[in-house]
Amino acid sequence: MAAPYNHRALEEKWQKIWDEEKAFAATEDYSKPKYYALVEFPYPSGQGLHVGHPRPYTALDIVARKRRMQGYNVLYPMGWDAFGLPTENYAIKNKIHPKIVTKNNVERFKGQLHALGYSFDWEREVNTTDPEYYHWTQWIFLKLFQEGLAYKTEMPINWCTSCKVGLANEEVVNGVCERCGAPVVRKVKSQWMLKITEYAEKLLEGLNDVDYIERVKVSQRNWIGKSQGAEVDFRIAGKEDKLTVYTTRPDTLFGATYMVVSPEHPILEKYKNEIKNWDAIAAYQEQAARKSDFERSELAKEKTGVEIDGLRAIDPVNDKEIPIWVSDYVLMSYGTGAIMAVPAHDTRDWEFAKKFGLPIIEVVAGGEDVQKEAYTDVATGKLVNSGFLDGLEVAEAKKKIIEFLEEKQIGKGKTNFKLRDWVFSRQRYWGEPIPIVNCEKCGYVALPECELPLELPEVDSYMPTDNGESPLAAMTDWVNTTCPCCGGPAKRETDTMPQWAGSSWYFLRYTDPGNKEALASEEALKYWLPVDWYNGGMEHTTLHLLYSRFWHKFLYDKGIVPTPEPYQKRTSHGMILGENGEKMSKSRGNVVNPDDIVMDYGADTLRTYEMFIGAFDLSASWSENGVKGCRRFLERVWKLQDILVDGQGYRSEFETRMHQLIKKVSSDYENLKYNTAIAAMMSMLNDFSKAGSISRGEFRTFLILLNPVAPHITEEIWEACGYEGRIYQCVWPEYEEAKTVENTVELAVQINGKTRATVTLPVDVDKDTAIAAGKEALGDKLTGNVVKEIYVPGRIINVVMK
Known part of the structure; x- marks a missing residue:
């Protein structure tokens, strides 16, 4: 008998093993076929993960794990989109430096993600607030400035009355700030702008060459207008x-x-x-x-x-x-x-x-x-x-x-x-400094590249000003400088970049995150790009996705990146709602903390449930009973150890179904049909339980197929059953098409149109053999004179009696 399924102990065990073995680190072997799977990196808030985060992360984790088993060099990275208003507002309220707030939030998020067993390559972690990172954000801005695509102008902007900051049109939802919900008014302000309109036609044309789900393409086309x-x-x-x-x-x-x-x-x-x-x-x-x-x-x-x-x-x-x-x-x-x-x-x-x-x-x-x-x-x-x-x-x-x-x-x-130029400055502290000085003689002048990164200075107060100026404007020692052009007195730009800056190119940095000479090496960019599969929220379709495509196309035109589009495939996931079918929020009292689910039921249960909850691209309501059902499924998988029998291959009665299962699960993982893949494995589990046995060959394949969804329990069973190596090092199972076709069929045997028995026969059985087998199955139920014998291939045998 197998020991009880102790999810806490075995999940901690395998997470430690994966870390020690650097199991999921992408290699520098550029001779191997590559696969770049990407999820939108999160904003590390103080609240930590909510149960919506694991849905896309698990989905792409499944793809990444499967690709590794298929022989690919897989890059599946994670990082932090950490500049922005929420952290600054929290810092103001609690009198804690945004840098410290960010560090604490990142630690919490990373711990939660680690506890869910994701196969992220943590060697390539990036953080948009790291000066080594925003060095290159500033560098890209300077390139845009040099090409006339970054300019400053007086213009009416959307002004949030609470955040006291200018907002892009995309950040205003139903007349209020999308972040804080405060009213937004019009205010004339001198703003840095990015000329995204210069790329409107290219952004449209590029949609013809990528594999984006149609509603993402429609959303982009409508926004460009x-x-x-x-x-x-x-x-x-x-x-x-x-x-x-x-x-x-x-x-x-x-x-x-x-x-x-x-x-x-x-x-x-x-x-x-x-x-x-x-x-x-x-x-x-x-x-x-x-x-x-x-x-x-x-x-x-x-x-x-x-x-x-x-x-x-x-x-x-x-x-x-x-x-x-x-x-x-x-x-x-x-x-x-x-x-x-x-x-x-x-x-x-x-x-x-x-x-x-x-x-x-x-x-x-x-x-x-x-x-x-x-x-x-x-x-x-x-x-x-x-x-x-x-x-x-x-x-x-x-x-x-x-x-x-x-x-x-x-x-x-x-x-x-319809597309407007991108409002690219914020009158706040917690953002990338814009590397420009204003000289009375020379006008706006770019900082020399050798002076990058221009780091944020330490400030005593992060409070936004009522006159709309950045808190940096009060730091005269930092503001007053010399013009790089004429050497005369000049003032630094005190606006900072919007949060969208760091997320517009982060996927490039993942390819070579330690590079100090360039945003990434030419070799790394050529090997890894484009991103093969990118998943993110539909709400970012007209914000981040459009902005990052614009930056990428500009860098392509400058010969810095090798591909005209950053992402080959883009999908989006549906939201997870509360049990009452409403959006999760504290005010509604329907928020579910993933930490509680991991503690009580296990990370594998949470991962399985989030994939089984419904169609991936549609919203679905949380169900505690559904979580418990997925836990019971994993416990039944655990107990298969008790009915394991010898045999490295598939037994004849299971051979067809095993090949069908491999085909079904492999296809469903590729087509976002995780719920039906899991349902197929549940059905197969029932078949094994009914049979009272499972061969080592069948169990081996079953564990590999389930591993991308539930990696901890499957690795533990694998080890306990004495299989060689680790599952993550295995080769993905293959099926034979011919063996996915049933070679037998169960037929209803009828007397005068009423079913009295069933018989299992070869699919291609001839009529005479079928009739004879049907009569034998009916036995003493055949009384009277046979008037007619009917055989409908693949369906019924009917004996008409008088």
């Missing part, structure tokens, strides 16, 4: 100036009945002395400044605006004067900050026109009387009320109007992108 249309110039009546608009529907120009400009549009300040209702305009500008972009552009919100008294525009296609309005639903950060309004065929324009009594002119026949209570969003149809475009289909009208605009030099066809 490529559209085809035209830029059109509307002259301002009696002035030299013009208002340029971008529209995807230049065919509807004859339907423009008014224009709208953003409250921040420079035309307002320029002509303020000629605008008769300036006080009303100024008051409206002040109201708009208190709203975030989301609040301003939300479709459902009530439309507001002020007509400009003193300025009118001229429609270039018919020379008609139309009014110009100011409204906050037009954003200066999108397009040109001005739009032409065609209320007959645009929802917001129609709602605005109805509210303020503005004309509505149908220009694409849509079968609706738009003068009454409806607008038509018409993408096809024929033009009406449109002069020389009348009678044309929409597609032809677009082509003809663009030709007209270009011929008259009042517009041109244009491709536009």
Whole structure:
């Protein structure tokens, strides 16, 4: 009899063995086939891991372990995305240096991950707050700066009223800060920007060459937002100036009945002395400044605006004067900050026109009387009320109007992108210093590379300032420096980089983390890239994933990395919800601590349950009963030791099912179907239990197949049963396709259509043999005269009696 299954003792034992043997360290043998598996590295918070973290980590751990057994040199690394607001806010509240907070949080996270038995290569651990790491983050920034892709400009930004920091558009969710939930307002600030828009087309085209799940590709394409249309110039009546608009529907120009400009549009300040209702305009500008972009552009919100008294525009296609309005639903950060309004065929324009009594002119026949209570969003149809475009289909009208605009030099066809440049500075302390100085004579000047890393200075206070400046601005000894260009007095940049900086290239550093001469060696980058499989959250699709692809493509253009795309495959996992089906949170009281599960049931149980909980890409609710069920499964696996019999191969009655199991599990691990792979092993376990025995050959294969999911228990059983070496050193089992096909079939034997017996026969049995075997199985149940004998191959034998 096997000893009781003591998960605590054996899990601690095998984790120590793996550490001592450096079992999962990637090697420098670049002659072997490589496999780079990657999960998004975590932000090490004080709360530690939650039960959502192990789901993606276990999934890729399964793939990494399987690949090692298939002969690959596997890189499966882990590190820490440790700069950012949460740590700084905690440090401010508790008066502890962010560096110490980060160190403590990392230790906690690492201990938890280690306790789960992941096959991470801890030799390659990185931390974005390590100066040796952010040396190269700063270096990449300087390369962007030298190419004109990093620039500083005054612009309205999203300002978190609580964090007192500028946010990228992607960090504002439903009008509030995604981190703290505080309201976000607009504020003009001098900000560092990265010109990601220069790479919009490349970012789109690159999606055609990668194996990303479709919803990730859709999310990226929608965020980049490529559209085809035209830029059109509307002259301002009696002035030299013009208002340029971008529209995807230049065919509807004859339907423009008014224009709208953003409250921040420079035309307002320029002509303020000629605008008769300036006080009303100024008051409206002040109201708009208190709203975030989301609040301003939300479709459902009530439309507001002020007509400009003193300025009118001229429609270039018919020379008609139309009014110009100011409204906050037009954003200066999108397009040109001005739009032409065609209320007959645009929802917001129609709602605005109805509210303020503005004309509505149908220009694409849509079968609706738009003068009454409806607008038509018409993408096809024929033009009406449109002069020389009348009678044309929409597609032809677009082509003809663009030709007209270009011929008259009042517009041109244009491709536009919704993507905006990346706001790349934060007015906070806990981030990478931006290696730029500002010289009165030379302007913004890059720090020489030999002076990198520019380290964060020690400060007494990390408190954000009410005026929006970084806490570093008060450190005059650090701020005041000399210009690298002219040697004159200069000031250091006091903004720091956003958290997204360090995560935009960390996958590169994993390939060669100790390199002091480059971000990684050319040899290492050429061998390991691209990442073969990258898993992360869907919430990072328009943030980290887009940003890191941009940085990588830039580095590729500079000849620094060898591949145009960083990740060949990208998948995403579903959330784990509370038992009540709601998102886990302290306020709901439904948070599950993984430490408790590991303590009570074992790491292998947690790993098995998180893979068995449901389809990997869908959300699933936590179930304590489900955890207990997975524990019972592992206990039954443990007890197979008690029915082990000799025999290195597969017994005849199990041969087909063993080959089927290898095929099923191997395929499911590759296709994120972990739950069905585990279900197949559970079913096989039942078969062994029913048979009352399992051969050494069958058990050997079964343990290898289960090992990537439950590595501790399988290694312990392997050793206890006297198998040679370690499972992690084994070769992955292979199946023979021919042996996955059943060579026998169980047939129902019927009398007059009612099943009275069953018989197992070869799949290709002939009719006469089948009928004879069926009659023999029926025995004395055959009474009376046989009228007919029916055989349906693979299904039934039916004897018709009178």
